Amino acid sequence: MLKRAQRLFAWLLGPAVLMMSHQSLADEVEHWGVNMTQGVTQMSQEIYGLHMNIFWWCVGIGVVVFGIMFYTMIVHRKANGAKASNFHESTKLEIIWTVAPFLILIIMAVPATKTLVKIYDTSEADLDILITGYQWKWKYDYIAEDVAFFSSLSTPADQIYNRAPKGPNYLLEVDEPLVIPTKKKVRFLITANDVIHAWWVPDFAVKKDAIPGFVNESWTYVEEPGIYRGQCAELCGKDHGFMPIVVKAVPEAEYLEWISAKQADAVALKALTEKTFTFDELYTKGEEVYAKNCAACHMANGEGVPGVFPGLKGSAVALGPINTHNDVVVNGVPGTAMQAFGGQLSEVDVAAVVTYERNAWGNNMGDHVQPIDVLKLKQGK
Amino acid sequence: MAHGPAKGLTRWLYTTNHKDIGSMYLWFSFAMFLLGGVFALVIRAELFEPGLQIVEPEFFNQMTTMHGLVMVFGAVMPAFVGLANWMIPMMVGAPDMALPRMNNWSFWILPFAFSMLASTLFMEGGAPNFGWTFYAPLSTTYAPPSVTFFIFAVHIMGASSIMGSINIIATILNMRAPGMTLMKMPLFVWTWLITAYLLIAVMPVLAGVVTMMLMDIHFGTSFFDAAGGGDPVLFQHVFWFFGHPEVYIMILPAFGVVSQIIPTFARKPLFGYASMVYATSSIAFLSFIVWAHHMFTVGIPVAGELFFMYATMLIAVPTGVKVFNWVTTMFKGSMTFETPMLFSIAFVILFSIGGFSGLMLAIAPADFQYHDTYFVVAHFHYVLVPGAIFSIIAATYYWLPKWCGRMYNETMGKVHFWLAFIGLNITFFPMHFVGLAGMPRRIPDYNIQFADFNMIASVGAFLFGAAQILFLWNVIATIRSGKPATAEVWENPEGLEWTVDSPAPYHTFSVPPEVK
Numbered sequence A: 001m002l003k004r005a006q007r008l009f010a011w012l013l014g015p016a017v018l019m020m021s022h023q024s025l026a027d028e029v030e031h032w033g034v035n036m037t038q039g040v041t042q043m044s045q046e047i048y049g050l051h052m053n054i055f056w057w058c059v060g061i062g063v064v065v066f067g068i069m070f071y072t073m074i075v076h077r078k079a080n081g082a083k084a085s086n087f088h089e090s091t092k093l094e095i096i097w098t099v100a101p102f103l104i105l106i107i108m109a110v111p112a113t114k115t116l117v118k119i120y121d122t123s124e125a126d127l128d129i130l131i132t133g134y135q136w137k138w139k140y141d142y143i144a145e146d147v148a149f150f151s152s153l154s155t156p157a158d159q160i161y162n163r164a165p166k167g168p169n170y171l172l173e174v175d176e177p178l179v180i181p182t183k184k185k186v187r188f189l190i191t192a193n194d195v196i197h198a199w200w201v202p203d204f205a206v207k208k209d210a211i212p213g214f215v216n217e218s219w220t221y222v223e224e225p226g227i228y229r230g231q232c233a234e235l236c237g238k239d240h241g242f243m244p245i246v247v248k249a250v251p252e253a254e255y256l257e258w259i260s261a262k263q264a265d266a267v268a269l270k271a272l273t274e275k276t277f278t279f280d281e282l283y284t285k286g287e288e289v290y291a292k293n294c295a296a297c298h299m300a301n302g303e304g305v306p307g308v309f310p311g312l313k314g315s316a317v318a319l320g321p322i323n324t325h326n327d328v329v330v331n332g333v334p335g336t337a338m339q340a341f342g343g344q345l346s347e348v349d350v351a352a353v354v355t356y357e358r359n360a361w362g363n364n365m366g367d368h369v370q371p372i373d374v375l376k377l378k379q380g381k
Numbered sequence B: 001m002a003h004g005p006a007k008g009l010t011r012w013l014y015t016t017n018h019k020d021i022g023s024m025y026l027w028f029s030f031a032m033f034l035l036g037g038v039f040a041l042v043i044r045a046e047l048f049e050p051g052l053q054i055v056e057p058e059f060f061n062q063m064t065t066m067h068g069l070v071m072v073f074g075a076v077m078p079a080f081v082g083l084a085n086w087m088i089p090m091m092v093g094a095p096d097m098a099l100p101r102m103n104n105w106s107f108w109i110l111p112f113a114f115s116m117l118a119s120t121l122f123m124e125g126g127a128p129n130f131g132w133t134f135y136a137p138l139s140t141t142y143a144p145p146s147v148t149f150f151i152f153a154v155h156i157m158g159a160s161s162i163m164g165s166i167n168i169i170a171t172i173l174n175m176r177a178p179g180m181t182l183m184k185m186p187l188f189v190w191t192w193l194i195t196a197y198l199l200i201a202v203m204p205v206l207a208g209v210v211t212m213m214l215m216d217i218h219f220g221t222s223f224f225d226a227a228g229g230g231d232p233v234l235f236q237h238v239f240w241f242f243g244h245p246e247v248y249i250m251i252l253p254a255f256g257v258v259s260q261i262i263p264t265f266a267r268k269p270l271f272g273y274a275s276m277v278y279a280t281s282s283i284a285f286l287s288f289i290v291w292a293h294h295m296f297t298v299g300i301p302v303a304g305e306l307f308f309m310y311a312t313m314l315i316a317v318p319t320g321v322k323v324f325n326w327v328t329t330m331f332k333g334s335m336t337f338e339t340p341m342l343f344s345i346a347f348v349i350l351f352s353i354g355g356f357s358g359l360m361l362a363i364a365p366a367d368f369q370y371h372d373t374y375f376v377v378a379h380f381h382y383v384l385v386p387g388a389i390f391s392i393i394a395a396t397y398y399w400l401p402k403w404c405g406r407m408y409n410e411t412m413g414k415v416h417f418w419l420a421f422i423g424l425n426i427t428f429f430p431m432h433f434v435g436l437a438g439m440p441r442r443i444p445d446y447n448i449q450f451a452d453f454n455m456i457a458s459v460g461a462f463l464f465g466a467a468q469i470l471f472l473w474n475v476i477a478t479i480r481s482g483k484p485a486t487a488e489v490w491e492n493p494e495g496l497e498w499t500v501d502s503p504a505p506y507h508t509f510s511v512p513p514e515v516k
């Protein structure tokens, strides 16, 4: 019997010992990615500490309980001639194993409470960023600086459909990352436009649900510049797995430079609204805008997802009056997944995408929209 | 007057016999187990490698949703009701369930509910795709049209569960044989009594929440629609007020099963019977005040967060008591390891592991990292698969000889156990790792850093699935041609069910037995 147990042990431990002789166990853990990240903020490190703490308590209890169990399974078996005792009650034991776990829980609850209270302290922030979850992208709004933009997945479809090799940041890369200054307390105000999402960056240990109609608060304080990646953590529909988060933490000077550049861009973009574009310019631009903002639902081929998202190829709206088409895109269709894109896209982009939709996939309407028309629509003229 | 069952199909349609109805529940739940298993294998096949290969994200979400719904409401819950039907009257010395006609009805509405649910897969827009937790507004404003069928299916399942529970409570409270006091009842009966009360308390809450959804979708209300002044978080509070007791509904009867089996094969009475009853009751009570631990990230005020954290941690105490009692029952016994015992021992170990990860999840700050990752998926599969499902399998091996009068093939049973045990650990253990490393749940595709463990998990899932075919085969072979079993089946087992012949006659205890 003992021999069998020994063999089993050798079997279990063999690979582990082999591993350790080649590399230290810590390296191995790192390589396989089996544990929670320690992250880069004080909060994430505290949480990691709590995690390891409770983990070791569990291991300890497990070793004792399973140890006794395996001992009794090996020794007290009928095959070894064990005779059954008949004891089946002991108030003393019951009290011990009610009180002991209770004490362990108190030992755990104290530091957890302290950390929780710190996490909830969102006061005295240096910078506020409003984060809004949309079906399947994030909007970042630097409230005081009057800068806002969308951030969506930049991994090409070819990689997703296995037609091209996958990069190291596969599904964890975006067109425009969130930029924050280091050594500043940044407060995130988190909400959503449609369904519930959750904004999660493991390195900051920040995970907060983005809920329509609510504004949740969270905060971080990053010491080191770097690029930190995360994902949406609440099921939010078809492309829930495809709305990553990338945060770039930079020194304050660099951050300020970046903010002014963004502000200048916005001014330049405004000016373009007055400009008149040719059909071809609009169509080409429209194809890009469509791929980035509309194809997730209406699909690249314009055929939609039957029963869920309507096709635009041959649709009544795309082949109908141009004003209705503009209106649907700018104001959305309330109560459906069709968002109001008026607040999301520039006038140029709306004009371009509507032009594209009216002329792509055999929708040969031949007409087009100018940015200034879109502006008039938005202003209710 | 002894008479046997009617002949032909009408036997099953019109039956009011607790044994027939129990068998139908068990077969139905096994069919649902296979169906839900197929959905799971679609998920695991897609996740075998990074990239999208087999299904599109839209369909993937339908699979995760249907897998959860079918397993919870179609496989686990009906299986326990089936066991209750078969065993409770025999264990308390009653001739049948208290309300036999209602019993027939509570079973027969189930196939309709699940046909309706399964038919959504073929509807335009596809099946429900919002997760088994169906959070609004994804499940209301943004849901596919089939959501209405889903709502009605849930209503029917709820009605079935409530009727089943009323029946179980009525049977246990009114039909016990003379001398069978409450504190003499087998633990399986106790755990089911408590479970039935939980069901009656929370199934109406589930019915309420889906009705509110129905109103939002079709009748212009805005319970959960922020734009209309509603509150999406309200949905989660109501759902989890049902949902948390629901997870205990799936595990308390399992505790009961294991508490029957371990003493039999340790040849020693259950240690701490009374404390087991009190622990079960405390767990049931606590299950009503911990629901928001599923919602640590929604932004509840810190005081609420602390309350739910402490309450959740408290559950570890009565749960620990149970595990310690089982281990002490085994201690200094005279153990043998027949298939039911193997499954029960695996239950104790693996359920404890699920309990440990549960304790970790209870730590609210740490939950900010765990929440909605594969760590949670690992946790609840460890409590549900080697928990609920292993106990159901253990119960089947344990009582099958009583049901059909024939002994199952022990070797095949053991092979089934080891395949299932190994398959399950290969599937679910790596999920702890990818979860901690940052992989969110419910995603059809993932970064390559998660690739190795996902591939391992997928292999394990197929192994686990294949093992269940062996189970089916073993059960059918036993029923058709197993060796005849004795009335006792095992060595000196406790309980009235072992005092009647094997197979148990169609009508047992028409004359109440005397309990000393």
Ligand SMILES: [Cu+2]
Binding pocket: A133, A136, A196, A197, A198, A232, A233, A234, A235, A236, A240, A243
């Ligand atoms: Cu999302």
